[in-house]
Amino acid sequence: MKRPIPLTLTVSLLILVVSLLVAETLTVKVQSTSLHNTPKFYAPTVQSLSAGDKVEKISAQGGWIQVRTSGGAVGWVHSSAVEVPKFDLLASNKGLKTQASASEVALAGKGFNKQVEESYRAKHKEVSFAWVDRMLQIKIAAAQVEEFMKKGKLGEFGGGK
Amino acid sequence: MNGLRHMAVFSAAFLASLILTSCSAVQQGTDILAGTGQISASDQQSIIKTSQAVSATFSQITEEQEYYIGRSVAALILAQYPAYDNAALNTYINTLGQTIVYSSDRPEIYAGYHFLVLATDEVNALSAPGGFIFISKGLVRRCKNEEMLASVLAHEVGHVCSKHGLQAIKKSRLVDAFRVIGTEAARRYGPEELAQLTTAFEGVLGDVFETLVVRGYDRKYEYEADDLAVKFDAAVGYAPKGLTDFLQTMIGDSTAASGKGWFKTHPSAEQRLEKVKNRIAALSSVPSEASVRTKRFEQSVAGLN
Numbered sequence: 001m002k003r004p005i006p007l008t009l010t011v012s013l014l015i016l017v018v019s020l021l022v023a024e025t026l027t028v029k030v031q032s033t034s035l036h037n038t039p040k041f042y043a044p045t046v047q048s049l050s051a052g053d054k055v056e057k058i059s060a061q062g063g064w065i066q067v068r069t070s071g072g073a074v075g076w077v078h079s080s081a082v083e084v085p086k087f088d089l090l091a092s093n094k095g096l097k098t099q100a101s102a103s104e105v106a107l108a109g110k111g112f113n114k115q116v117e118e119s120y121r122a123k124h125k126e127v128s129f130a131w132v133d134r135m136l137q138i139k140i141a142a143a144q145v146e147e148f149m150k151k152g153k154l155g156e157f158g159g160g161k
Numbered sequence: 162m163n164g165l166r167h168m169a170v171f172s173a174a175f176l177a178s179l180i181l182t183s184c185s186a187v188q189q190g191t192d193i194l195a196g197t198g199q200i201s202a203s204d205q206q207s208i209i210k211t212s213q214a215v216s217a218t219f220s221q222i223t224e225e226q227e228y229y230i231g232r233s234v235a236a237l238i239l240a241q242y243p244a245y246d247n248a249a250l251n252t253y254i255n256t257l258g259q260t261i262v263y264s265s266d267r268p269e270i271y272a273g274y275h276f277l278v279l280a281t282d283e284v285n286a287l288s289a290p291g292g293f294i295f296i297s298k299g300l301v302r303r304c305k306n307e308e309m310l311a312s313v314l315a316h317e318v319g320h321v322c323s324k325h326g327l328q329a330i331k332k333s334r335l336v337d338a339f340r341v342i343g344t345e346a347a348r349r350y351g352p353e354e355l356a357q358l359t360t361a362f363e364g365v366l367g368d369v370f371e372t373l374v375v376r377g378y379d380r381k382y383e384y385e386a387d388d389l390a391v392k393f394d395a396a397v398g399y400a401p402k403g404l405t406d407f408l409q410t411m412i413g414d415s416t417a418a419s420g421k422g423w424f425k426t427h428p429s430a431e432q433r434l435e436k437v438k439n440r441i442a443a444l445s446s447v448p449s450e451a452s453v454r455t456k457r458f459e460q461s462v463a464g465l466n
Contacts (some may be wrong), residue, residue: 081269109348113227135275154398
């Protein structure tokens with residue numbers, strides 16, 4: 001006769017599996033970013049990602065994480081663009097920073113948001129945001145940076161290292 | 162039968178211990194009190210929210226909120242100093258800045274990094290949270306090559322990476338703001354909550370602006386930003402000598418006596434120079450200057466009036 005698997009074991013295994021799975025899911029926390037085919041900002045883009053998109057971690061290298069999207073696309077994102085896993089059971093040992101960043105997604109759109117800025121601007125009509133918005137329009141493509149680095153012999157295009 | 166019950170109790174305890182590892186002591190405490198009927202569930206919730214608000218720190222400010230704080234701080238800086246409307250120069254500064262950002266500790270922030278030259282002869286550089294970085298015309302003019310300009314921008318990127326601007330925010334503002342955030346499930350606030358948040362927001366902007374423009378950062382943050390500038394310079398391939406060369410120009414500067422801009426908000430150049438030299442000496446390999454970069458720098462700033 002087969003002995004039933006003890007409930008304790010089942011529960012702990014289940015928790016282990018769930019926590020491992022959850023720990024591998026990352027959420028994009030910046031407005032938009034790109035999935036690159038190699039761990040470099042100016043590497044070709046596999047696809048774009050937006051705030052709140054969930055990706056599955058495959059591996060890590062330097063500051064980069066190789067991920068898989070829900071659609072199955074595989075590529076690299078920089079670690080600063082994604083949220084630390086939500087249910088990291090070790091987080092409590094890592095201090096506030098990790099715990100706090102875990103609430104990033106839950107707090108999306110809350111607190112100091114567009115509505116609060118509008119309310120502030122209604123009260124302070126003398127403060128102009130025209131140049132702030134123009135600043136945001138200045139966008140430097142990754143290819144421009146690559147060209148700038150090449151011509152300036154910087155990074156991997158440098159003579160020495 | 163008894164054995165099964167033990168097992169159930171044990172597994173419940175195991176589950177509870179796992180859950181508790183990720184909860185605060187307050188949560189545990191209120192759970193116990195709520196369990197014994199000593200406090201109601203709503204009391205328990207409000208105690209937890211209050212404790213979250215009291216433990217408020219700058220690190221709990223989300224990327225998106227940092228962006229909104231930064232936008233308004235940037236607007237306040239631009240109310241003080243007009244923008245230098247020179248598309249070619251601003252493109253050059255942004256391309257150079259972005260090159261440093263790619264090699265920084267925090268290349269991705271909510272809406273990216275953006276750089277702008279300010280139309281003032283005062284020597285100054287400012288970085289608002291959320292990656293809004295300003296550099297005065299007076300400072301650009303003082304730079305002799307791309308390495309010097311890169312080092313100044315790297316110092317500012319360092320402030321943003323380490324969230325130094327956000328650390329200027331008084332805890333009480335965050336306590337007030339987080340109290341509202343904690344009680345509201347909605348992302349659209351009612352008039353009362355909005356008024357409270359707007360007041361907290363005004364306070365936050367005042368704290369950050371005062372620190373950036375009037376009082377200056379704590380010295381330790383300036384030294385940290387210098388450290389990061391050397392690190393980022395070396396990572397990109399810029400000669401970190403750019404920073405020592407720049408600091409050298411600040412020593413014995415006659416405008417220093419006026420105590421305006423950079424001179425008012427930064428530790429003395431001599432003190433910084435000393436520390437930066439030590440930091441450079443500790444690098445495993447030190448990049449050197451390249452004439453091709455100096456040439457393009459000269460071309461880019463040629464039209465500066």
